[in-house]
Amino acid sequence: MRLHVADHPLIRHKVTVLRDKNTKSPTFRLLVDELVTLLAYEATRDVRVVEREVETPLTTTTGTAIADPPPIIVPILRAGLGMLDGMTRLLPSAEVGFLGLKRDEETLEAITYANRLPDDLTGRQVFLIDPMLATGGSLVMAIEYVLERGATDVTCVCLLAAPEGIAHVQEKVGDRADVSVVVAQVDEKLNEVGYIVPGLGDAGDRLYGIVDV
Ligand SMILES: O=P(O)(O)OC[C@H]1O[C@H](OP(=O)(O)OP(=O)(O)O)[C@H](O)[C@@H]1O
């Protein structure tokens, strides 16, 4: 697994406002969207492309186009939905699949409750989006899900990660070079109930305002 931690003052500034417990859902949603745009720039560095001829007003030259079939973006519901618009803005030709995972807050194990993805993902490039990588259980489940269906290039885009979660993903994925994690910031640790510290709380609740769904 490859790990890329974005290190940019604008990203740090926006994450700081996200962390603030007084930041309300409308601002939180806006900031998540802006952060995805900044992170997606790095996360799409290896997006598959082909050469494409283009006629300028002066001549013909060789340019670049997103390859076909296009990548598949998979938001991990609920919180990952907050990152979807930002990703599709940069990759408008991408297809979108959905994976609903909910962490059991007692056992900290992820449970799948929804799946709207093709069974056959042979050779496809997939972008998994979820703001929080805590124990890593949810992300590992999502990565295994798409790899088992044949995906060959998986990029995970997260906002905050705990070192424990990164280690867990690393252990499960091993040295596969076609799985990468791009994250805005790596936090200090997980607390005793599996929350990222300092973190930002429950990303789904903060995005959508509903607690305990
Ligand atoms: O790394 P983990 O320990 O698995 O935790 C991270 C997961 O927890 C959050 O989702 P949650 O289960 O709260 O669902 P939600 O998006 O519906 O709030 C988050 O969006 C991740 O999917």
Ligand SMILES: O=c1cc[nH]c(=O)[nH]1
């Ligand atoms: O800190 C955490 C951990 C899991 N899920 C969240 O939304 N936040």
Ligand SMILES: [Mg+2]
């Ligand atoms: Mg949640």
